Amino acid sequence: MNGSRIAAVGHYQPAKVLTNEDLAGLVDTSDEWITSRVGIRTRHIAGPDEPVDELAAHAAAKALAAAGLAPGDIDLVLVATSTAVDRSPNMAARVAARLGIPSPAAMDVNVVCAGFTHALATADHAVRAGASTRALVIGADKMSDVTDWSDRTTCVLVGDGAGAAVVEASDEPGIGPVLWGSVPEMGHAVRIEGTPARFAQEGQSVYRWATTQLPPIARKACERAGLAPEDLAGVVLHQANLRIIEPLALKLGAVNAVVARDVAESGNTSAASIPLAFSKLVEQGAISTGDPVLLFGFGGNLSYAGQVVHCP
Numbered sequence: 001m002n003g004s005r006i007a008a009v010g011h012y013q014p015a016k017v018l019t020n021e022d023l024a025g026l027v028d029t030s031d032e033w034i035t036s037r038v039g040i041r042t043r044h045i046a047g048p049d050e051p052v053d054e055l056a057a058h059a060a061a062k063a064l065a066a067a068g069l070a071p072g073d074i075d076l077v078l079v080a081t082s083t084a085v086d087r088s089p090n091m092a093a094r095v096a097a098r099l100g101i102p103s104p105a106a107m108d109v110n111v112v113c114a115g116f117t118h119a120l121a122t123a124d125h126a127v128r129a130g131a132s133t134r135a136l137v138i139g140a141d142k143m144s145d146v147t148d149w150s151d152r153t154t155c156v157l158v159g160d161g162a163g164a165a166v167v168e169a170s171d172e173p174g175i176g177p178v179l180w181g182s183v184p185e186m187g188h189a190v191r192i193e194g195t196p197a198r199f200a201q202e203g204q205s206v207y208r209w210a211t212t213q214l215p216p217i218a219r220k221a222c223e224r225a226g227l228a229p230e231d232l233a234g235v236v237l238h239q240a241n242l243r244i245i246e247p248l249a250l251k252l253g254a255v256n257a258v259v260a261r262d263v264a265e266s267g268n269t270s271a272a273s274i275p276l277a278f279s280k281l282v283e284q285g286a287i288s289t290g291d292p293v294l295l296f297g298f299g300g301n302l303s304y305a306g307q308v309v310h311c312p
Contacts, residue, residue: 004127005174006165006312007069007134010062011279012055013044013161013266020156027152034156039242043159043267045144050160052081053094056140059162059275060095066312067166069134071101074166076135078123079108080115080271082192082300083141095138105132112190112300113238114180115139115271116163120295121178121307123167138164141270146192146199154199157241159267163275165312176225179217180305183209190300210244210298215251218296218306225292225308229253233291234281234311238298239263239273254294258286270299287311 019042020031034040046055056079064071079091089097092106109119116139123135140162149155167175186209189202218237222229232254237245239262249259262277269276274295281287289311296306 003170003173003175004124004167005170006309007168008063008067008166008312009164009275009279009282010059010066011161011163011276012058012062013276014046014050014055016045016047017042018045023156026149027155029152029156037243038157039264040156040267042265044161046142046160051085052083052140052142053091053098055142055160055162056091056095056138056164057098059140059164060099060136060138063136063164063166064099069166071099074101074134074136075104076123076126076132077101077104077106078119078135078137080111080119080139081108081141082110082112082115082270083143083145084108085145091140111303111305112192113240113270113273114297114299114303114305116274117178117295117297117305117307118180120165120167120175121180121305124175124178127167127169133169135167136164137167138162139271139273139275141272143199143268143270146197148198153203154201157268158199159269161266161269161272161276163272163279165275174310176308178305178307179221179224182304183302186302189302192300207244209302210240211247211251214298214304215248217304218248218252218294221296221306222294222308227292227308230255231292232257232294232308234258234260234287234293236260236274236278236281236293236295238296239266239277240268240299282311
C-alpha cells in the first residue's frame with residue numbers, strides 16, 4: 001500500500017443545549033454581545049455522567065458503522081483530548097474497552113485544539129509504516145469540566161462533543177502530508193492548568209497569531225498535497241470563533257470551498273471541533289466522496305497541524 005485514507009467519519013454531541021440566553025442568566029453577557037464577538041449561538045454540554053470516553057465512544061461507533069467494520073478490525077486507537085481527568089487508564093484504552101476492540105495499540109494525543117490533526121497524521125504515518133492496518137482516530141473534549149462558569153470571556157466559548165475517523169491502508173494516498181509545528185514561547189496564551197484545572201487564554205494574542213501567521217502556513221499544507229487553495233472543495237479549520245475562521249479562510253484563498261462554521265451551533269469543542277465539523281459536512285452532503293478538504297487545527301501550545309484529505 002502506498003498510503004492511507006479516511007474510510008468513514010462519525011460525530012456525537014450531548015443532548016443538553018446551552019443558549020446565549022441561558023448564559024445571560026449566569027454572567028453579565030447577552031446574545032448580541034456573544035454573537036457579535038465570536039459568532040456562537042448555542043453549545044452542547046455533557047452531564048456529570050457523560051465522561052470524555054463516552055463521548056468519544058459514541059462518535060467512534062458511528063464511524064465504524066459507516067465504514068461497515070467491526071471493533072476487531074481496528075488495531076490502533078488514538079484519542080486527541082486535553083480534558084482527560086485521570087492519567088491512567090487513558091482515554092484510548094477506555095474507548096477500546098467500551099467498544100470491545102480486542103488488542104489495539106491505544107494512545108492519547110494532547111495537543112489541545114490541534115489534537116485531531118496531529119492524531120490523524122500519526123495514524124497516517126503508522127499505516128504507511130506498516131505498524132497499523134486500520135486506525136480509529138478520535139477528537140473528544142469535555143470543555144465544560146475545565147471552564148470557569150463565572151468568567152464571561154471564556155464560558156461563552158466552550159462546548160462538549162466528539163468526532164471520529166476510520167483510517168485504513170489504501171493504494172492511493174487519501175491523506176496528504178502533514179504540516180505541523182508550534183510557537184512554544186507563546187504557549188502560555190492558551191492554558192488548561194491549576195487545581196482544579198481551568199481554561200484561560202489571552203484572546204487578543206491568539207486572534208493576532210491565527211489571523212496573521214497561520215494563513216501562509218495553511219497554504220503550505222495545500223502545497224504539500226500538490227494543490228492550490230482554489231482547488232479545495234472544503235475547508236475545516238479549528239472551530240475557535242467566527243472572527244478567526246472567516247478571515248483565515250479568506251486569506252487562505254479557498255474561493256471554491258465550503259467553509260465549516262459549526263462553531264455557531266457547537267461552540268469551541270477543542271480537539272473535537274475539526275472531526276465534528278467535518279463529519280457534519282459529510283452527513284449533510286455539503287462535500288462529496290473524493291473531494292479535497294483541508295483540515296487545519298491550531299490553538300493550545302500555539303501548535304498547528306494541517307493536511308489535505310479526500311472526503312470519504
